[in-house]
Amino acid sequence: MSQPTHPRRPRRGTWKPKPETTALLRVSGNPINGLGETAARRPSPFFWHSPDQHPWGDLQIVARQSSRSCPGSTEAFQAAYNYPELQPVAPVRNPRTAEELSQQVSRFALSHEADDIGIARMDPLYVFEGYTVEHPWVIILALAHDYERLREVPSDETNGVGVCDVGDQYARGTRSSYALANWIRSQGYHADPYPGPSAGALLLIPPAIAAGLGELGKHGSMISPRFGSGVRLAGVSTDMPLVPTEPRRFGADEFCATCQICTHACPPGAITPQKQMVRGVERWYVDFDKCIPFFAEAASCGICIAECPWTRPSVRPKLLQTMAQRTGQK
Numbered sequence: 657m658s659q660p661t662h663p664r665r666p667r668r669g670t671w672k673p674k675p676e677t678t679a680l681l682r683v684s685g686n687p688i689n690g691l692g693e694t695a696a697r698r699p700s701p702f703f704w705h706s707p708d709q710h711p712w713g714d715l716q717i718v719a720r721q722s723s724r725s726c727p728g729s730t731e732a733f734q735a736a737y738n739y740p741e742l743q744p745v746a747p748v749r750n751p752r753t754a755e756e757l758s759q760q761v762s763r764f765a766l767s768h769e770a771d772d773i774g775i776a777r778m779d780p781l782y783v784f785e786g787y788t789v790e791h792p793w794v795i796i797l798a799l800a801h802d803y804e805r806l807r808e809v810p811s812d813e814t815n816g817v818g819v820c821d822v823g824d825q826y827a828r829g830t831r832s833s834y835a836l837a838n839w840i841r842s843q844g845y846h847a848d849p850y851p852g853p854s855a856g857a858l859l860l861i862p863p864a865i866a867a868g869l870g871e872l873g874k875h876g877s878m879i880s881p882r883f884g885s886g887v888r889l890a891g892v893s894t895d896m897p898l899v900p901t902e903p904r905r906f907g908a909d910e911f912c913a914t915c916q917i918c919t920h921a922c923p924p925g926a927i928t929p930q931k932q933m934v935r936g937v938e939r940w941y942v943d944f945d946k947c948i949p950f951f952a953e954a955a956s957c958g959i960c961i962a963e964c965p966w967t968r969p970s971v972r973p974k975l976l977q978t979m980a981q982r983t984g985q986k
């Protein structure tokens with residue numbers, strides 16, 4: 657099922673990082689990630705945080721340079737980092753109930769570029785060490801990839817289609833999360849946006865899963881029942897009273913247990929075939945030390961999310977149906 661003939665996708669096991677890339681890895685990311693730890697704890701700042709917060713600042717520069725060498729990528733990511741101004745919180749609060757406010761939030765987000773939305777109670781375990789988020793709610797926005805563009809990954813100097821779609825979705829996440837934060841502020845409540853691709857105070861995948869937007873896939877990314885693995889996330893924290901959306905199981909976890917498409921497609925073999933204990937949770941895990949050199953050299957890669965069968969619009973409905981029958985989930 658992997659695509660060994662793809663011009664920019666080396667066969668698994670045939671690719672080796674450049675020595676200068678290996679030299680920049682410096683220390684393993686797996687202990688920092690909490691691999692093997694049986695107790696829950698907050699995540700440590702990691703790749704894509706500010707370079708003074710982790711050991712891979714120079715590797716981050718390599719990753720950014722390889723991405724920006726692809727045609728169109730600089731403009732796409734500039735839009736993602738074009739942060740609108742945050743407005744002051746209005747003095748008068750919208751008096752509606754939490755149910756009504758949740759509906760208003762959802763309507764606003766879905767009419768301002770978000771493709772899906774979920775609401776979760778804030779959990780300290782969503783917040784990176786060294787950061788404080790006092791708001792009791794986190795809203796997660798999902799921004800769907802264009803599959804035909806995403807399937808072009810990885811990008812390089814000859815073809816930037818895939819990485820440009822990554823930049824475009826992050827840019828939508830920036831606009832959407834800032835617009836929603838400003839709308840909430842205009843209703844008299846505090847709100848802060850957390851767009852990608854740089855990391856901020858919040859993990860986004862765990863609250864997205866808690867809010868019912870998807871399940872964790874073997875490739876370490878979220879699988880959405882609506883968009884598969886071709887989806888980016890942005891967050892908004894707030895003190896506006898809201899109602900959480902329910903977690904949703906649709907069989908992705910069970911499917912991953914026997915599927916090996918991403919493990920075979922990943923050139924450096926970074927996707928662990930069995931679940932691992934990570935900060936007190938047994939879950940799918942990607943070996944940072946194997947993934948990140950290829951990710952850095954190959955313009956942020958993305959092969960695993962593009963290859964995941966849930967990402968294919970023509971396959972996803974059938975998978976949903978099959979897994980609903982197999983697991984009895986809806």
Ligand code: SF4
Binds near residue numbers: 956
């Ligand atoms: S992003 Fe990382 S885990 Fe996914 S295919 Fe690329 S190298 Fe492998």
Ligand code: SF4
Binds near residue numbers: 874919964965966
């Ligand atoms: S490719 Fe297969 S194993 Fe990998 S995340 Fe998708 S469904 Fe799971």
